[in-house]
Amino acid sequence: MALKTPEQYIESLRDGRVTYWDGENIADITKNARFKVPLDLVANDYRYDDPAAGRLRRYTTEDGSEAHRIYEVPRTPEDLNTRIDLLRHTSIGTAVSGVFMALMQVKDAVAEVNPMYAENIERMYKYCRDNDLRGAEVITDPKGDRKRRAHEQDDPDLYVRIVERRKDGIVVRGAKLHITAASVIHELVVMPTKGMRQDETDYAVSFSIPVNAPGVKIINRSFAPAELNAFDYPASAHHSMPEGLVVFDDVFVPWDRVFLAGEVQLASRLAQSLGLWERTGGLIGAVNISEMFVGLAQLVTEMQGKESDAVAQNSIAELITYAEMLRMSLDYATRHYETTPSGMVHPNTLAVNAAKYYYAANYHQTVRYLHDLSGGLVLTLPLESDLRNEESGKYIRKYLATKKSVDVETRMRVYNLIRDLTADAFGGWHFVVALQAGGGLPAQRLMMNRLYPLQQARERALAAAGATRRPGDGSQAKIAAE
Structure with missing residues (x-):
């Protein structure tokens, strides 16, 4: 199949979706x-013919055809770096198709439990890739009373x-929340929200289904109205994307689209694999916006004639520290990559979780420095x-x-961008997204505790303390007196 044009993409959405x-x-x-x-x-x-990004957007598949690079499975460090570069120049409506990287990453583990599911993953991945479709990451359940398990x-x-389990497939019911771009993509790729126990087999389910499948309904919300003045809203006017509450009202899923149907031992593996790629995307966005904050801070400082002000310089230094810590973390995560048994190269899981947490x-706190430098004009600037x-x-x-070298209209544009990014439509959305996307802080803490070499750290601490016995070996640790 050929790559789609923008017009063909738009036409493909006229499919009766609810x-x-x-x-x-x-x-x-x-x-x-x-x-x-x-x-x-x-x-x-x-826009594959775009002179700036068209070449970055496409790659040659193993069968010689061209596809969007969002589907390229990294096999080398260079592939991984190219993917990072791609995501810097890609809308979130396409970036969410990275859900297929999560599936391809766990395909080997899935094959050990049920080869049919692994074959389904490969087939759906190629189907979406070869037809130039987009898929959404569909993971977060409503969860109800958090003290209770799914079946309680x-x-x-x-x-x-x-x-219902049938000879030709399964029937699913429920809903998923916070599904970015759900209404503007083609496939809803459903993943378990967390690990499941043996008495929750009906909830250990993963599949992909077209957005227009009977029984699928999407209720949308966005941080921005339909039309915004780009001067007053330089971010929100160009970058809004709906979030969907996706309802599965007894939706039939054929077996060849099912990736998991009761195998509880795989539920957490699928959820964690999606977390890695989603947090990687969040980290890339964090690097971009933190660099923007430094530039905006420097501009407002210069416009106010405070280039030599010690307080202003301290605030800018804090912003630089934040930006550099994130940039170095992303660099570390890609240089210290990991490889799956089938040869997929992916960012270092511990590094990504630590960086996303930071x-x-x-x-x-970082936004506070920018607000402190900018002053109340961020909120009260005329339209x-x-x-x-x-x-x-x-x-x-x-x-x-302020001074002759500062154009008032330019100054207004800078302040409008600060307000829009941090204190208005886009900014309000991003205040929550920065914390919650890819799982909240507890999710990253959990992964860091699982992945950090705690035993190695423990042994080093014992050695540094001069302990000759380990705590818990039946006696008190004895500290060498020498």
């Missing part, structure tokens, strides 16, 4: 104003579950319409002036 927004059942999302920005973003990733809920559907745990008005505009240009 999607709601603001109380409206939208029959054709390609003609609805709320979807214009999201569709433009994803459609741009189909008052409503058994609060985790996606198998309600990013999320310090994001809000572009007031700047363009002949009468009000002259006062804006007069009273927002």
Whole structure:
């Protein structure tokens, strides 16, 4: 199959999918104003003739055809670095197709339990790759009462579950929350939200199903209105993407689309593999936005004539430290890559989790430095319409002036970007996303505790303490007196 054009991508979404927004059942999302920005973003990733990024977007598959590089399984460190570069230039509506990297990463482990599921993973991966489709990461269940397991809920559907097993497939019911780009992609790739126990076999389920499959319904929400002035909202006007509550109302899934159906020992493996690639994507975005913060901080400092101010310089240094820690962490994670038995190269799992934790745990504090440098004007700056008005505009240009080398309109654009990135539409969304995307802080803590060489660290500490016996070996640790 040939690579799609942006126009063919748009046409492919006219498939009868059921999607709601603001109380409206939208029959054709390609003609609805709320979807214009999201569709433009994803459609741009189909511009394979783009002189700047077109070559980066495509690669040659093992059978000699061309496909979007989001589907390239890294086999060398160079492949991995190219993927990192790709994700710097890719919308989140395409980046979520990285869910197939998670599936391909665990394919070997799945094959040991059920070869049919591994074959299904390979087939669905190639089907989406060869038809230039996009898939969404569908993982987070509503969970209900968090003190109870999946099968203990008052409503058994609060985790996606198998309600019927048939000769030709399974029937599933439930919902998934926070599904980025669900309405603007082609395949919903469902993964377990966490590990399951033996008495939760119906909840250990993974599959891929078309968005327009009977029984699938999506309820959308976005941080931005349909239309925003790009001067006043330089980020939100171009980068919004809907989040979906995806409902599976007794959806039939053929066996050749099933990756897991009751094998509880694999549930956590699938969930963790998706976490790695999702956190890697979050780390790439963190590097980009932290570098942006440094640039914005320097600009507002210069515009205010505070280049030599010690407090300002200290704040910028804090922002630089944050940006460099993230950049070095991403570099470390890719240089100290890991390899699966089948030869996939992926970022260092411990490094990615530690870096994502550092990013999320310090994001809000970091934004404070930028707000402190910028001042209240971040929130009270007049709108572009007031700047363009002949009468009000002259006062804006007069009273927002700082020094002759600073253009007032440029100053307004800088402040608008700070507000939009950190204190308004996009900023409000990102304040939560920075913390929760890829799993909240406890998820990264759990992975770090599992992956860090604790025994090695323990032995080194004992040796440094001069202990001749290990704690817990039947006697108190004896400290050498020599």
